[in-house]
Amino acid sequence: MIRSILYNKIFLLFVVFVGFSNFYGQKKFTLVLDAGHGGSDTGATRTYPDLGPVQEKDITLGIVLKLGRMLEKNKEYKVIYTRKVDEYPSLTYRTNLANKSDADLFISVHVNSSSSRSATAQGTETFVQGPNQNKTNLDVAKAENDVIFLDDQDRENFASYNPNSPESLIALKIQQSKYLEASLIIGGLVEDNFVKKDKRLSRGVKQENLHVLRMNAMPSILIETGFVNNYDDARYISSDEGQQAIAESIYNAIVSYKKMVDRNVKKPEPEKPAEQPLKNDFRILLMSTPNKYSTDDPALKGLKYILTIKEGGLYKYYYGTTNYASVRDTNLKTAKDAGFRNASAISFVPNQSLGAGYYTLEVYSGKGKLDSKSPILKTIPDLIRNKENGVFYYTYGKYKSLEEAVKAQKDLEQKGIANTVIEKKLK
Numbered sequence: 001m002i003r004s005i006l007y008n009k010i011f012l013l014f015v016v017f018v019g020f021s022n023f024y025g026q027k028k029f030t031l032v033l034d035a036g037h038g039g040s041d042t043g044a045t046r047t048y049p050d051l052g053p054v055q056e057k058d059i060t061l062g063i064v065l066k067l068g069r070m071l072e073k074n075k076e077y078k079v080i081y082t083r084k085v086d087e088y089p090s091l092t093y094r095t096n097l098a099n100k101s102d103a104d105l106f107i108s109v110h111v112n113s114s115s116s117r118s119a120t121a122q123g124t125e126t127f128v129q130g131p132n133q134n135k136t137n138l139d140v141a142k143a144e145n146d147v148i149f150l151d152d153q154d155r156e157n158f159a160s161y162n163p164n165s166p167e168s169l170i171a172l173k174i175q176q177s178k179y180l181e182a183s184l185i186i187g188g189l190v191e192d193n194f195v196k197k198d199k200r201l202s203r204g205v206k207q208e209n210l211h212v213l214r215m216n217a218m219p220s221i222l223i224e225t226g227f228v229n230n231y232d233d234a235r236y237i238s239s240d241e242g243q244q245a246i247a248e249s250i251y252n253a254i255v256s257y258k259k260m261v262d263r264n265v266k267k268p269e270p271e272k273p274a275e276q277p278l279k280n281d282f283r284i285l286l287m288s289t290p291n292k293y294s295t296d297d298p299a300l301k302g303l304k305y306i307l308t309i310k311e312g313g314l315y316k317y318y319y320g321t322t323n324y325a326s327v328r329d330t331n332l333k334t335a336k337d338a339g340f341r342n343a344s345a346i347s348f349v350p351n352q353s354l355g356a357g358y359y360t361l362e363v364y365s366g367k368g369k370l371d372s373k374s375p376i377l378k379t380i381p382d383l384i385r386n387k388e389n390g391v392f393y394y395t396y397g398k399y400k401s402l403e404e405a406v407k408a409q410k411d412l413e414q415k416g417i418a419n420t421v422i423e424k425k426l427k
């Protein structure tokens with residue numbers, strides 16, 4: 001139920017933009033189907049005594065061809081394949097093809113593999129673009145030089161489209177957040193079908209920084225159909241029946257998604273204004289704890305885009321940054337789904353200077369002092385050293401705003417010093 005409420009909310013926002021091109025162009029609903037890997041790039045592979053070699057490139061092609069055959073039977077769909085045989089088109093070729101084709105939806109099919117040798121990881125997951133990569137999508141859209149009108153009003157406003165004008169940039173930014181919202185919808189439908197129709201284990205819809213998603217100027221998803229190093233998954237995804245069931249689930253999701261789009265083209269929502277950005281940034285507070293975790297620690301449950309801010313001796317872990325209410329709500333749901341039941345959205349005033357106090361970077365903490373030959377001390381000689389309750393803390397720099405501290409943190413990362421923590425020091 002939570003999901004359908006979220007859908008409705010998100011849906012209102014993207015209806016106008018998705019509907020427009022179909023309504024005016026009367027064009028077919030164009031899908032780019034991308035079978036991951038191929039040719040010399042086998043992708044994830046595992047050989048089993050009874051199954052023989054199970055190769056990602058074969059499974060993805062099998063599923064995509066089955067899915068394409070179903071879609072091609074329906075005259076409303078136009079299907080474009082990035083590959084139909086065992087060959088390797090580059091990632092750039094795949095995204096260029098999608099952008100050139102003016103596609104309505106991009107679906108990339110893959111097979112997962114877990115790093116653990118225990119092979120306990122199992123099930124499906126679907127990726128959409130990460131929350132912080134709107135800028136790249138924006139640049140792609142600009143380069144495509146192809147403004148998408150959000151509604152009639154925009155059509156007038158942007159009649160003389162100039163990709164570098166501030167107005168056009170705002171329109172494109174809104175359009176980018178629509179892609180994300182539409183991608184979340186189709187991703188949710190795919191995973192729903194896997195669970196309800198195929199009784200698969202779903203690991204959910206996640207945001208990730210992946211080339212094929214980042215470089216596409218359209219709603220895009222990447223489906224991990226199962227784990228090659230899990231025997232049950234491997235047997236299922238390498239079988240004809242398993243691939244057929246997966247293709248049908250994706251097909252059902254596409255049909256439902258298109259119905260949502262069509263229904264709203266015929267019966268447009270009365271004057272739903274496009275979502276405007278909020279004044280403040282929002283981050284999702286996952287937890288406040290005296291424990292310090294690095295960003296890949298299991299305690300963070302695989303969530304990416306973590307910002308850690310230390311305050312009053314506690315480490316606060318924040319997920320995602322956005323100034324769109326819909327993305328904020330989605331991020332909060334992602335955090336709760338990941339297991340952070342008490343997660344909450346926290347508002348940040350952008351570029352706010354601390355009146356009394358400053359931000360600094362905690363570069364190192366530990367029971368022992370840093371060795372004088374430590375690469376950290378070599379890179380930053382002017383560290384400030386403190387000792388509290390038997391723990392040594394090394395900090396660096398003073399910054400008035402969080403944004404300045406984040407920038408300094410990125411600069412240090414470039415120099416090879418990772419996992420620093422921003423500390424807020426109030427006087």
Ligand SMILES: [Zn+2]
Pocket residue numbers: 036037043044056110111
């Ligand atoms: Zn893959």
